[in-house]
Amino acid sequence: MSTAARLLVLPVLAVTLVCGVLGVQLSHGGGDFEPLRPADPCVARDVTSQSDGIDGLTERLVLLGIDGAACRLEVSRERLTLDLAQGGERSDAEIQALHDGLLAAVQRMKKDGSLPKISDLLDEALDNADLNGFLEAAIRALPDSVVDAALKTDDVLSRAVEELDLRRVLADVNDQDALNAQMEAAIEKAVKDALVDRVRDLV
Amino acid sequence: MRRAVTPLLAVTVALVLADSAVVTLALPDILRELDATVGEVAWVLIAFNLLLGLCAVPTAWALTRTQPRVVGAIGIAVFAGSSAWCAWADSIEVLVVARCIQALGGAFALLGCLELLVAKQGERRGVATWVAAGVVGTATGPVAGGLLTQAISWQAIFVVQVPFAALAVPAALSVRAEPERAPDRHRPAVLPNLTLALLSAALTAALFLLVLLLVEGWRRDPATAALTVSVVPVAAVAAGPLARLLRAPHTVEVAAGCLLIAGGLVALAIPPSAHLGWTVAPQALVGLGLGMTVDRLTAHAMELRLPRVRHAGWTIGARHLGVVVGLAILTPVFTADLRDAEAPAEEAIASLVLDAPLTAQDKIAVAESLGRELSGQRGQVPDLHRAFEAVTVSPEDRPALRQLERDLDSQLERAATRAFRDSFLIGAGLALLALLTVLVPRRRREP
Numbered sequence: 001m002s003t004a005a006r007l008l009v010l011p012v013l014a015v016t017l018v019c020g021v022l023g024v025q026l027s028h029g030g031g032d033f034e035p036l037r038p039a040d041p042c043v044a045r046d047v048t049s050q051s052d053g054i055d056g057l058t059e060r061l062v063l064l065g066i067d068g069a070a071c072r073l074e075v076s077r078e079r080l081t082l083d084l085a086q087g088g089e090r091s092d093a094e095i096q097a098l099h100d101g102l103l104a105a106v107q108r109m110k111k112d113g114s115l116p117k118i119s120d121l122l123d124e125a126l127d128n129a130d131l132n133g134f135l136e137a138a139i140r141a142l143p144d145s146v147v148d149a150a151l152k153t154d155d156v157l158s159r160a161v162e163e164l165d166l167r168r169v170l171a172d173v174n175d176q177d178a179l180n181a182q183m184e185a186a187i188e189k190a191v192k193d194a195l196v197d198r199v200r201d202l203v
Numbered sequence: 204m205r206r207a208v209t210p211l212l213a214v215t216v217a218l219v220l221a222d223s224a225v226v227t228l229a230l231p232d233i234l235r236e237l238d239a240t241v242g243e244v245a246w247v248l249i250a251f252n253l254l255l256g257l258c259a260v261p262t263a264w265a266l267t268r269t270q271p272r273v274v275g276a277i278g279i280a281v282f283a284g285s286s287a288w289c290a291w292a293d294s295i296e297v298l299v300v301a302r303c304i305q306a307l308g309g310a311f312a313l314l315g316c317l318e319l320l321v322a323k324q325g326e327r328r329g330v331a332t333w334v335a336a337g338v339v340g341t342a343t344g345p346v347a348g349g350l351l352t353q354a355i356s357w358q359a360i361f362v363v364q365v366p367f368a369a370l371a372v373p374a375a376l377s378v379r380a381e382p383e384r385a386p387d388r389h390r391p392a393v394l395p396n397l398t399l400a401l402l403s404a405a406l407t408a409a410l411f412l413l414v415l416l417l418v419e420g421w422r423r424d425p426a427t428a429a430l431t432v433s434v435v436p437v438a439a440v441a442a443g444p445l446a447r448l449l450r451a452p453h454t455v456e457v458a459a460g461c462l463l464i465a466g467g468l469v470a471l472a473i474p475p476s477a478h479l480g481w482t483v484a485p486q487a488l489v490g491l492g493l494g495m496t497v498d499r500l501t502a503h504a505m506e507l508r509l510p511r512v513r514h515a516g517w518t519i520g521a522r523h524l525g526v527v528v529g530l531a532i533l534t535p536v537f538t539a540d541l542r543d544a545e546a547p548a549e550e551a552i553a554s555l556v557l558d559a560p561l562t563a564q565d566k567i568a569v570a571e572s573l574g575r576e577l578s579g580q581r582g583q584v585p586d587l588h589r590a591f592e593a594v595t596v597s598p599e600d601r602p603a604l605r606q607l608e609r610d611l612d613s614q615l616e617r618a619a620t621r622a623f624r625d626s627f628l629i630g631a632g633l634a635l636l637a638l639l640t641v642l643v644p645r646r647r648r649e650p
Contacts, residue, residue, distance in 0.1 A: 010451040014459040017491075018466030021484045022473075030473035030481075035544075035618045036551040050562045050600075059563040078553035079546075085570065174571075 038076035041067045044108070053124045057116060058183075061105050061157065068101025069094070084170060095166050102161045110154040118151040119144035129184075151194050159190035209323055211367070211374040212316045213332055215279055217340030218364050219309035221347060223252055223526060224407075227414045228349035228425045229357035236357070239295035241538065246299045248411070249530055254306035255313075256523030262310040263516030266318060267382055271512075275315020276375040281308025283368035290361035310519070312368075315375065317515050322380035330505060333515070334498045341406075341522075342436035342493060345414050349429025388509050394640055395504035396521035398457065401637035402496055403525030405464055408533055408630025409435065409489045412623055413471060413482065415537075420619030421477045422586065422612075431479050431486075438490025446495055453499055454641055460495030461638035463488045465631040472627035477616035492634070497522075529633065533626045540622040548618035549577075555610050560603045565596050569607065587611050 022030075039045060047063045049056040070077040073094065084090075109115045122144075126136050163186040172178040226233065226247055234244045266274055285305035292298035321329030351359040410432070417428035446456050467488030474481040501518045508514040556570055569591070576590035591608045 006450050006452065007455055010446070010449050010455055010459045011462070013449075014462045014466075017488060018462060018470075021470045021488060022466065024484070025470050025473050025475055025481065028475035028481075030470075030475045033473075033475055033477075033617055034621045035547045035614050036554055037547075038550050038554055050560055055563060063557065076550060078550035078557070081553050081557065082549055085574065 038078045041070035041075075041077045041080075054121055054128075057121070060109065060114070061102065064105035064108060065098065065102035068104040069097040070101075072097040072100060084173070087171070087173070090167055090170055095170075098166050098170075099161065103158055106154050106157045106161065115153045115157075117144070117148045118153050118156065119147045121153075122147055125187075129188075150198055151191065155194050156187070156190045159193055160186045163189050207370075208374045208377060209320065209332065211371040212320050212323075212378075213336040214367050215282075215312055215371040215375075216316050216320075216333055216336040217343070218367060219255075219282065219313045220337045220340035221344035222305065222309060222364075223255070223341060223344060223523065224248070224410045225344040225348040225360055226357070227345045227411050228418060228428055229352040229360055230415075231418060232352055232357045232425075233295075233298070237292070237295045237298065243295045243299075245530065245534055247295075247302055249527055250299045251302045251306045251309075252523040252526040252530070254303050255310050256520050256525075256527060258307055258310040259314065259516040259519035259523070260513065261516075263314050263510075263513040265311075266314050266512045267510050269382060271315050271318035271322070271380045271382060272376055272378050274311055275319055276372050278308050278311025278313075278315050279368050279371045279375055281305075282312045283365050283372070284308070286361045286364040286368065290358040290365075312371075313519060314512050314515055316371075318380050318382075318512055319375055319378040321511070322378055326511075330502065330511070334501045337501070338439060338494065338498045339436065341410075341497065342439045342490065343433075345410050346429045346433045346436060349414065349425040349432070353424055353426030353429065389507075389514070391514060391517040392504040392508065394643065395500045396517050398461075398637045398640045399497065399500045399504065399518060400521040400525030400528065401633050401640065402461065402464065402500070403522045404529030404532065405468065405630045405634035405637065406489070406493060406497075407526050407529030408468055408627055408633070409464070409471065409486070411530065412533060412537060412626050412630070413486070416619065416623045417479070417482075420623060421479075421616055423479070427479070431482060434483050434486035435490040435493065438487040439494035442491045442494025443498075445491070453503060456495050457499055457503075458638055458641045460492040460499075461634050461641060463492030463495070465492075465634035465638065467492060468627050468631035468634060472624045472631070474620060477613070477620060496637075529630070532633075533629060536629060537623055537626040540625055541619070544618040544622040547621075548615060551614040551618070552611050555607060555614065559607045561596070561600055561607070565594070565600060565604070568594050568596075569604070573611075585615065587615070 025031075045067065047060045047067075049059040051059060066077045066080060070080040073080060075083075080094075084094075106115075122139070126139060129136070131139075160183075164182065169179065169182055172182065230244050230247065233239065233247060234241065237244075262278075282305055285301050285308055288301040289298055289305060292301050317330070317333045320333050323329065324332060348360050351357075351363065414428050414432055417423045417431055418425060423431070442460075451459065467485045467490075470485035470488065471482065474485075501515075501522075504518045504521075505511060505514045552573065553570075556566055556573070559566060559569070561569070572590040572593045573587065575593075576587065577585050587608060591604065594604065596604050
């Protein structure tokens with residue numbers, strides 16, 4: 001073997017091996033094997049739910065609401081979710097951002113047509129409500145067109161968001177019964193107020 | 204007995220140098236069993252390397268003034284006794300003290316064995332055997348430690364050393380060797396020893412961090428991790444014939460080796476996934492580099508320098524202090540990076556749970572279970588399986604739940620891999636620094 005070959009072959013071989021290995025690693029995504037980066041909460045995303053009816057509607061509303069709140073607070077929705085799940089005292093800015101985010105979520109769902117009509121949710125709502133049998137039967141007897149003309153889903157949801165004490169909701173986030181009681185009270189109040197305003201408009 | 208003397212002395216050299224990294228794969232078990240912190244358990248490695256590094260040169264000085272067979276035999280006996288003490292240690296403090304004594308005995312054993320091997324085989328073959336046994340020990344330490352930890356326990360790592368070392372005591376006493384009374388004519392070989400120290404620091408990244416990534420980050424069992432990192436010693440052994448075939452000059456071979464180690468460490472920093480296969484080629488590069496550098500540099504630092512044992516002491520000092528420097532640089536970096544990786548990992552997990560094709564009730568149940576599990580596993584990469592076992596869903600939702608568990612595990616692997624990246628890259632930087640020391644133009648010796 002010549003002197004030049006003895007000087008050059010091993011370094012060239014080493015460089016080739018290193019470049020080859022690094023090339024293969026990079027061409028298969030080496031360097032990109034990192035944790036998922038949170039998406040920008042200010043960019044609208046499609047939100048779906050595996051549940052139907054009121055549960056599905058609530059889940060989509062909450063997910064879109066958290067997106068909106070995170071966008072206002074300039075954090076990721078994941079960071080906001082983790083912070084909210086840890087409990088403790090919430091700041092006014094967080095409560096206001098959640099309130100605004102939920103209202104914006106209602107408007108967005110109305111705009112994209114993903115809000116169901118009230119008549120679609122009525123049977124499930126009556127099944128869960130603690131009404132006397134006569135009143136329940138009377139409401140069930142109402143035609144869907146009458147129900148939908150009297151109550152608009154976006155109006156009821158917006159009123160319910162205004163009614164909710166979000167600070168208490170967050171404090172009770174791990175207490176399912178307390179949470180349900182607050183939600184039911186807010187929705188009941190929202191439905192009543194919507195109906196009263198509707199009657200006032202008619203009068 | 205005569206035929207067994209050389210193998211027993213070579214095995215002793217390999218055992219002492221293997222002890223530098225042999226407990227790496229056992230550290231998680233030691234941490235749990237002795238109820239230690241990560242910082243305390245790191246001293247099981249640091250103490251041994253620090254003591255061995257600091258004691259090597261004074262030990263060599265002692266060996267030039269006393270009978271090598273007596274000093275060597277005492278060193279081997281102390282090493283054997285302290286190995287047994289390590290196995291019986293019932294607290295982290297006792298284990299660290301036992302490791303210090305093990306290193307002290309190891310220093311005498313290591314340099315005593317050099318003198319005895321030279322007396323037995325002659326200068327050239329004796330030094331070559333001593334150097335080769337050291338490289339094999341260094342490279343195979345983590346593999347042997349991992350297999351023993353998985354098969355038996357971490358204590359087995361120390362117990363198995365005792366009979367080999369005990370047999371080496373009469374072997375050492377049977378060799379007639381006079382102390383090397385050569386005058387102290389040569390200064391230590393600064394550049395080869397500096398290169399050795401930098402490469403040892405870089406190799407710490409490969410041998411120490413890789414096993415931690417496999418066991419703690421990717422949650423592989425110690426035996427799997429041990430088999431995976433066996434690529435390094437296999438490639439190191441293969442490097443010898445390759446270098447002989449190409450007949451490259453010493454400096455070229457060492458430079459190529461440094462480049463291979465740096466390249467391998469960069470490749471370990473950027474695996475495309477947590478599949479073990481992606482570590483094979485990078486480890487092969489590191490192993491080839493190890494095989495081309497450490498023995499060549501050690502031999503070069505000792506070549507034609509007297510007294511031989513003193514210059515051997517400098518090489519041992521450089522290597523083990525290099526390991527300590529590597530641990531001192533890399534440990535805070537990767538522990539800080541692991542802490543910093545918690546937030547992105549939590550956010551990735553939250554994102555996947557929020558978007559999982561499960562009902563809202565199931566998502567809440569998963570989130571609550573994960574929260575309980577994660578709060579109990581702060582400071583380490585968590586095992587999410589228990590959290591998922593605690594969640595009950597309807598049969599039709601089970602596939603989605605299993606997929607979510609796989610996705611979350613993948614996120615944890617991604618976070619751990621990202622957390623180790625900077626440390627591997629620092630290791631690569633140390634190997635490139637070593638390359639620079641090789642490329643520095645040498646002054647011509649005065650005639």
